[in-house]
Amino acid sequence: MCTVVPISLTVGANRIVPTVAIPHPLGNPALTKEEEKDIRRKLLNKALNALSTEVSEQTVFE
């Protein structure tokens, strides 16, 4: 899970989930605590989906 997807592609990650921002990949201080948690939940659901999806090459899970 990362914000700068081109770096993850360069270093060879196979399952990539794009995130919010460099200093807070899984949160957003502009939102309320609950809204932030909601973002985190959604991103982690994507990550679980990525982990349970077969891939044959580097894949970005938008």
Next chain:
Amino acid sequence: MEKLRAVHYINQFFAQIGGEEKADHKPEAREGFVGPGMAFNAEFSGKAEIVGTVICGDSYFNENLEMATKEVLAMIKSFKPDLVIAGPAFNAGRYGMACGTVASAVKKELGIPAITGMYIENPGADSFKKEVYIIETKNSAAGMRDAVKAMVPFALKLAAGEKIGASAEEGYIPNGIRVNFFEKKRGSERAVEMLLAKLSGKPFTTEFPMPDFDRVEPNPAVKDVSKATIALVTSGGIVPKGNPDHIESSSASKYGKYDIDGIFDLTDATYETAHGGYDPVYANQDADRVLPVDILREFEKEGKIGKLHRYYYTTTGNGTAVASAKAFAEKIGKELAADGVDAVILTST
């Protein structure tokens, strides 16, 4: 000036003794040049002369490393050389390891200048590039002429004790030592020239080559996430407050492993980031923004995942050498596998 005495180390193949079937050939010394030594001798054009050649089979050398090195070294010494050339080995792996071992032992134990030559991907190149000068060659013996032309002047220079320039000027495989020099053009000018060349599709040489990143086959998918143990690993530097293991804020030399048993939320009183490469304010306020322990605990409770692994691993990713990261990953990966972890979520900043 007196002619320098050179000794040449080659394998059974280049000595025309035989191929793979003769790879167990024991060390042997012969007067004068053998095989490719003829080309070296000619290129020396009177400044040096190959007075002896030491030959050893590649399998024999690598299977009896310690003894073979000793035997070869004694034979080389008996010729009283001023200079030793090993190979070139091109892309032959065992020959490359032998050439690297011989050249570095000659340098270290006999104190005599020694060089070798190899293709960049020869495993011997990576193993010995920091110990001896390895002139970069093509990947097969078809590159012998070029190799001789590059190795001879370099060897003479080294033997004469002259100043050795940067790898790009001299043709040796970069050995990690930086050599300062003045460029004729200033940086901005060089950068614009490079950009223009790139835009018009012309070749250009970068002054900052990226490290080579390896590729791994994707792992198969996790069959049932609801039964899986998931571990968290991060390069975002999240550590228990106070950074107990003093993980460096950049160019990390280590990683931390921390127990999160019974931790349901990371707060500003308990966790922070050690990372010096991004604004730490948001991670220090709430480290779940980088290491999402809170939501994974929620998922664990709901049965969405089997469980969150008891330990998380962390380091700071900025400026950290690829070699260090690789070494961390090897250790972390082994532990995670041994602990029965099924999948890892790696967060990076």
